[in-house]
Amino acid sequence: MTQRTVLVVLFEGVQSLDVTGPLEVFHGAAHAVGDPAAGYDVRTASLDGGPVRTSSGLRLVPDTDLASAPVPHTLVVPGGDGNHHEDDPLTRWLAAHGPRAERLVSVCTGAMLLARAGLLDGRRVTTHWAFCDRLAREHPAVTVDPDPIFVRDGNVATSAGVTSGIDLALALVEEDHGREAALTIARYLVVFLRRPGNQAQFSAQLAAQTASRSPLREVQRWVSEHPGGDLSVEALAERARLSPRHFARAFRAETGTTPGRYVDRVRVEHARRLLEETPDGIEEISRSCGYGTPEAMRRAFVRTLGTPPADYRRRFRPTP
Structure with missing residues (x-):
């Protein structure tokens, strides 16, 4: 098996669970597969390599800066309260480097960042229910489905609010390493393997x-x-x-x-x-x-x- 690199983007105001949920899933893959070399090389990076403070006040220290980060197999963009726009440095980095990743993943409002970078045009996506209308209004070239907890469209995978990032990460592990590996991680994290992607965000x-x-x-x-x-x-x-x-x-x-x-x-x-x-x-x-x-x-x-x-x-x- 080939080890896949997962790069998680960090920024000021990022939602901590959007980061740590998928991180725990990907880090658990080496144990689940039984071969550390066959899991994931998971790294975090901010624009300048400096620490960031999450929306809850938690301080996260990245592994590196985005300029030095390797081209990942899977690029994960979490959501958060950061104020980003089309000319923002992070948005420009995503527009330039996002297409090089084999798999683009967003958690919660991370889909807003991918959309601003032009990476979701022509795609069917989802995001946190409170931002679906805004995403559709600001990016008419994107097809927004407000109901599912995650959506796969080619090499782009988008998830709804917070904990749905865990569901999506488990789905990706299952795709890469099989159901038993994903089941082992789910048992360890005491979560279901796995809520179906088209399960509704709401009861x-x-x-x-x-x-x-x-x-x-x-x-x-x-x-x-x-x-x-x-x-x-x-x-x-x-x-x-x-x-x-x-x-x-x-x-x-x-x-x-x-x-x-x-x-x-x-x-x-x-x-x-x-x-x-x-x-x-x-x-x-x-x-x-x-x-x-x-x-x-x-x-x-x-x-x-x-x-x-x-x-x-x-x-x-x-x-x-």
């Missing part, structure tokens, strides 16, 4: 707005607490004491989604938790989550997560 309750009217809030609570119940529009409208048509219109206006989509997302999330946390069979879970049949649950999982329930359980349930 259904967070993704949808909370309704302002009490009857609709009660319906949202009822759906979350009774995923296996009758959650048809007619049944939910009766609970809200509204006509089905009025209920559907009001629910969408106040939550930003339709009742059906909200129910679908709640049921998938509940089924995911049962697959991850219990030994219950898929048929039992499908009934308890309101699907009725395993096939109906399978279709919902493939549509939402891109993987059937059985594969999800094998890949994402922690192994004792």
Whole structure:
């Protein structure tokens, strides 16, 4: 195996978890593979090689300056509060040196830096949910998907907020060294191997707005607490004491989604938790989550997560 160089860019105001999360994953690869020479040569660099202070006040000392850093296999750009623009020295360095890396990776708002450097034009990407609209508005040549926790488009990989950088790093280790290596690292870090990239950044309750009217809030609570119940529009409208048509219109206006989509997302999330946390069979879970049949649950999982329930359980349930 060939050792791959990973270079993590540091700057004033960088988000510390955006740096340390992927670093822990890549550093763990040598142990997981069982051959130090086959892991990753992980280095950090700032523009002048000097220490930087993170957004939380933590002081990080880089290994070198960017001018002296080797051309990496994987270039990781974390997010943070630094004020960068197209003429910023860091942006210019990324524009000049980013294309030389075999793999470009951003964590959280690091995607903003890559976009300003012109490295995301024509790509499908994601970033922290709070910055998706801004990224799309400022860089119309970039296709921004606000939902997934990470997105792969060719040699460019972008992740959402903070901890999703760990998910993306585990995915890259799995790509480079196989599933067992990534699983070993995930066990050591006590995280799942691994949340699928198209898993949503939010739960259904967070993704949808909370309704302002009490009857609709009660319906949202009822759906979350009774995923296996009758959650048809007619049944939910009766609970809200509204006509089905009025209920559907009001629910969408106040939550930003339709009742059906909200129910679908709640049921998938509940089924995911049962697959991850219990030994219950898929048929039992499908009934308890309101699907009725395993096939109906399978279709919902493939549509939402891109993987059937059985594969999800094998890949994402922690192994004792």
